[in-house]
Amino acid sequence: MTILDTGIKVVRNVGRFTFGDGSAAEVTDLVNARRTESSPNAIYLIDDFFKDKKQVVDALGIRGADAKHFIGTQKEPSTQSIDELVVALQASGHTSPATIVGFGGGITLDTAKAVANLLTNGGKAAEYQGWDLVRVPGVHKIGVPTISGTGAEATRTCVMTNLETGLKLGMNSDYTVFDHVVLDPSLTSTVPRNQYFYTGMDAYIHCIEALAGSYRNAIGDAYSRETVNLCRNVFLSSDMMADARRSDLMVASYLGGCAIATSYVGIVHPFSAALSVVFGLHHCVANCIVLNVMSEFYPQAHSEFRKMIELQKVELPTGVCANLTDELRQALIAATIKHEKPLTNALGADFRATLTDARIISLFEKM
Numbered sequence: 001m002t003i004l005d006t007g008i009k010v011v012r013n014v015g016r017f018t019f020g021d022g023s024a025a026e027v028t029d030l031v032n033a034r035r036t037e038s039s040p041n042a043i044y045l046i047d048d049f050f051k052d053k054k055q056v057v058d059a060l061g062i063r064g065a066d067a068k069h070f071i072g073t074q075k076e077p078s079t080q081s082i083d084e085l086v087v088a089l090q091a092s093g094h095t096s097p098a099t100i101v102g103f104g105g106g107i108t109l110d111t112a113k114a115v116a117n118l119l120t121n122g123g124k125a126a127e128y129q130g131w132d133l134v135r136v137p138g139v140h141k142i143g144v145p146t147i148s149g150t151g152a153e154a155t156r157t158c159v160m161t162n163l164e165t166g167l168k169l170g171m172n173s174d175y176t177v178f179d180h181v182v183l184d185p186s187l188t189s190t191v192p193r194n195q196y197f198y199t200g201m202d203a204y205i206h207c208i209e210a211l212a213g214s215y216r217n218a219i220g221d222a223y224s225r226e227t228v229n230l231c232r233n234v235f236l237s238s239d240m241m242a243d244a245r246r247s248d249l250m251v252a253s254y255l256g257g258c259a260i261a262t263s264y265v266g267i268v269h270p271f272s273a274a275l276s277v278v279f280g281l282h283h284c285v286a287n288c289i290v291l292n293v294m295s296e297f298y299p300q301a302h303s304e305f306r307k308m309i310e311l312q313k314v315e316l317p318t319g320v321c322a323n324l325t326d327e328l329r330q331a332l333i334a335a336t337i338k339h340e341k342p343l344t345n346a347l348g349a350d351f352r353a354t355l356t357d358a359r360i361i362s363l364f365e366k367m
């Protein structure tokens with residue numbers, strides 16, 4: 001295999017992080033330390049999973065004049081939903097807050113990153129979809145993940161879809177990286193089992209794809225190898241949600257996020273993105289549905305994945321591509337092959353020689 005240069009030479013990591021059970025209790029102090037006379041109020045964006053979990057929300061030190069918004073997780077972020085939230089924050093006078101706290105899963109964390117950039121840069125979210133388009137640093141932001149796997153707490157992007165153009169692309173920028181991340185494994189104890197598995201597998205999939213690819217980066221490889229080790233620790237154990245395993249997975253998620261900042265994914269993500277775009281399936285469950293049929297491309301990871309899913313007694317949706325029409329087939333093919341970089345990473349520049357229309361469809365039909 002030819003080793004290709006990722007071209008990624010300069011990488012920005014999270015400024016500071018706090019790790020350990022109970023560390024979410026420090027959020028109040030972290031926020032208060034940012035409050036000044038000219039910017040006394042903070043913005044809290046909280047996963048709507050916590051809407052009825054008063055004790056958790058009350059522990060975050062939210063004051064009356066702060067802005068508090070619960071972020072819906074039924075749909076992944078769109079440039080339109082981000083713009084609406086920014087308008088609401090401006091209307092409530094939270095234009096230059098002391099800090100923004102993103103408390104939740106990948107959707108909530110990505111929303112916090114996008115809002116932080118927009119409050120200082122102005123304009124609309126769609127103007128910043130791409131690489132290094134954010135002009136000035138965003139508002140100070142603190143990320144508190146409450147589920148592990150996507151790595152959103154560590155990355156320099158915030159994934160969102162422009163519903164008008166269908167473009168699913170984040171604001172890739174050094175300014176998108178969190179200033180402070182609080183990693184508290186105790187927060188993941190109430191995650192539903194299936195969701196815990198699907199989301200955790202995102203970290204595993206990112207890294208097996210990166211390690212099988214031809215674009216390589218030595219530091220990214222090291223992050224990836226340890227992420228895969230930690231995921232094995234978790235998902236090949238008798239109880240993936242035991243305290244120590246949830247701690248392992250939170251570390252895996254963070255390191256996996258650092259890994260993708262220096263490398264590219266492979267074949268699973270393009271197929272998964274097509275399932276999201278065409279059928280609206282969430283990223284992490286879509287990844288698992290795809291890996292489940294990828295034995296030809298990733299034989300070792302596929303058999304390990306089968307072992308993990310059986311051991312943890314997790315169910316996977318089936319028949320998601322039953323009764324495809326011609327129109328849906330074309331849409332699935334188009335949405336898969338547009339991810340040229342990951343497909344080149346996995347199969348080489350002539351990936352279409354391997355990945356013919358017929359082969360793509362036969363894979364989808366197995367899902």
Ligand SMILES: [Fe+2]
Pocket residue numbers: 150202206269283
């Ligand atoms: Fe992913």
